[in-house]
Amino acid sequence: MKARATIRDVAKKSNVSLMTVSRVVNQKGNISKATAAKVLKAIRELNYRPNITARSLAAKKSDFIAIIVPDISNPFFSEMMKGAEDFARENGYNIFLGDTEGKVELEKEYIDAAINRMADGIVLVAPRLENNLICEINDNIPLVIVDRSINKNDIPQVYIDNLKGAMSAVEHLINLNHKNIAFLSGPKDVQDSLQREKGYIMALKKHNIPVNPKLMLIGDFSFEGGRDAFEKFFSNYPKPTAIFASNDIMAFGLIQRAHEMNVKVPKDVSIVGFDDILLSSLINPPLTTIRHPMLKMGIKAVELLVNKLNNKLDTKISFILENTLIVRKSTRRIE
Amino acid sequence: MKARATIRDVAKKSNVSLMTVSRVVNQKGNISKATAAKVLKAIRELNYRPNITARSLAAKKSDFIAIIVPDISNPFFSEMMKGAEDFARENGYNIFLGDTEGKVELEKEYIDAAINRMADGIVLVAPRLENNLICEINDNIPLVIVDRSINKNDIPQVYIDNLKGAMSAVEHLINLNHKNIAFLSGPKDVQDSLQREKGYIMALKKHNIPVNPKLMLIGDFSFEGGRDAFEKFFSNYPKPTAIFASNDIMAFGLIQRAHEMNVKVPKDVSIVGFDDILLSSLINPPLTTIRHPMLKMGIKAVELLVNKLNNKLDTKISFILENTLIVRKSTRRIE
DNA sequence: TATGATTATGATACCGCTAACAGTCAATAG
DNA sequence: CTATTGACTGTTAGCGGTATCATAATCATA
Structure with a gap:
């Protein structure tokens, strides 16, 4: 296993300070073209990769969200997951997955893991978790609940009718x-x-x-x-x-x-x-x-969460997704 | 959102040093029953949760592994995922999920994310990633490859015949x-x-x-x-x-x-x-x-990875899982 | 030309935790 | 009675980043 270059290595190699490298990496603040090029060169040569764990700790945000579902091998949830995952990635978030097998105990375990790992937020599909617990979680970490409604108007929720x-x-x-x-x-x-x-x-x-x-x-x-x-x-x-x-x-x-x-x-x-x-x-x-619309549900859930994280939440935070009857061949008229 | 207690808060409240708290939390080293009780009490009262991100950074291991698959909404992979997820959890690991939609570009993106987030290892299902890239990844992070074989005897692999x-x-x-x-x-x-x-x-x-x-x-x-x-x-x-x-x-x-x-x-x-x-x-x-056996494939993959992480890898690291013909009604004898 | 604003960089102090080493004290051994 | 051991606790220095403030140089403005 190769040793990993740190931001300090890059700074040393390119004769600038830590912060200059950090600024180049994050494209934040002002850096002259010349130094940027110099730093970029060192980054390439050292194959430097920013350590996002360290960044998370320092910046107090992790850019990942946890999605907790009862069963990913159930097409219903994996489809939802797909939508969620996609939207998340496009907005710069990664996904932490929790499959709870519908067990309350595992739901709690994953929620804890999400909080302890500094997830920026949770999309929670937990049909049988008690309401008061959900409210408690909502006090600790931004939350969107999916596929159930709860009579609490500060928790964003997406569910089907x-x-x-x-x-x-x-x-x-x-x-x-x-x-x-x-x-x-x-x-x-x-x-x-x-x-x-x-x-x-x-x-x-x-x-x-x-x-x-x-x-x-x-x-x-x-x-x-x-x-x-x-x-x-x-x-x-x-x-x-x-x-x-x-x-x-x-x-x-x-x-x-x-x-x-x-x-x-x-x-x-x-x-x-x-x-x-x-x-x-x-x-x-x-x-x-x-x-x-399962895909849509996943997308909407993450969208709500991302908006919440950016303090751009609308007043409307509760979404009921409409379903449609699909008539096929398993039903027929009788006399 | 409530403020979060840190290990320092606990230390202060229970009149011990940081390390003593850390030892209690991780059940490492020797602590007297009395202080343990004192610390535990403070932890409860402050609702302290260890920050795993910080721990990962300090301990240089994150206790999570990334699983990268082409499509979780495909039952084939979600089933595998389930096995993987289960085995991982039982061994103290969480799962980071990447759905690549079969796109090489996204495969790379997720691999980078895994490395940058200090994943302890990767279980990779990437049917079309080039071999040399896979070897390169293997130099940077412990890797198990699934559902493809590669002629490189230091990379654990699980695939079907x-x-x-x-x-x-x-x-x-x-x-x-x-x-x-x-x-x-x-x-x-x-x-x-x-x-x-x-x-x-x-x-x-x-x-x-x-x-x-x-x-x-x-x-x-x-x-x-x-x-x-x-x-x-x-x-x-x-x-x-x-x-x-x-x-x-x-x-x-x-x-x-x-x-x-x-x-x-x-x-x-x-x-x-x-x-x-x-x-x-x-x-x-x-x-x-x-x-x-899709479930088994997921389990085996994570098992190999966990063993690798603990340096307990057998000499046999390549597993071909046997498949069976299931005869149903879509085939019949002709004359 | 003096002044303030802007650009470009650096120094330093953390983020919350653990590893490694350093004590202290009582019990046991020689 | 001193030396050694082991149980227990503390101190310090990071892990690899970012925030914040400071500084110097450049630029525009009255």
């Missing part, structure tokens, strides 16, 4: 004449799930369809969870003619188990998902689902 | 009596692609099937690329009875376009993919493909 999304999914089924519409919820301790359930119930009520608890199951957002749920739904009376799943992955599970149990989708049962992840259009049948 | 994988995919088709087997390659400037093509050719030769350039197309690993390729294959004479795609995503594209053009899979054409990403089993028809 789960309620409206769920309603339009269910109303789509109702419009196709379905009455026995089952609902496969996500875990009850995350806000998304609750909102989607609320949307389901509101849609039914709006159209005077009774809410039947037997048609409601709680899943865990996993593929396996979807499979299990399908089996339960179809071993129960009354069998639903349609199922609305709280996310696409569970919908995939439903569909796969349906195939195996020889129940045809959409002939025997219509299925609607939520998220429109990349592959929802590719499965058989292509999934009717709710699309929300 | 693309050649064998491709061969077994093609031989599977040959065993099903196919002769007109098309090949959809990845970009020609990445090693994976080259190896898979080599495997395709070797399998054909081994079974005395002539290699027909008309049946070979170059794709870009994208879904769209798969769609386009299918169209080309089927507007060309001779039409293949089977297609081996260099990755699953392209295979999905092939299948989708096939559906649209009313060509039945596997009745009219058999399709084999490569990667076995999560959703390959869920599409219609479920995809026959080559599975490689």
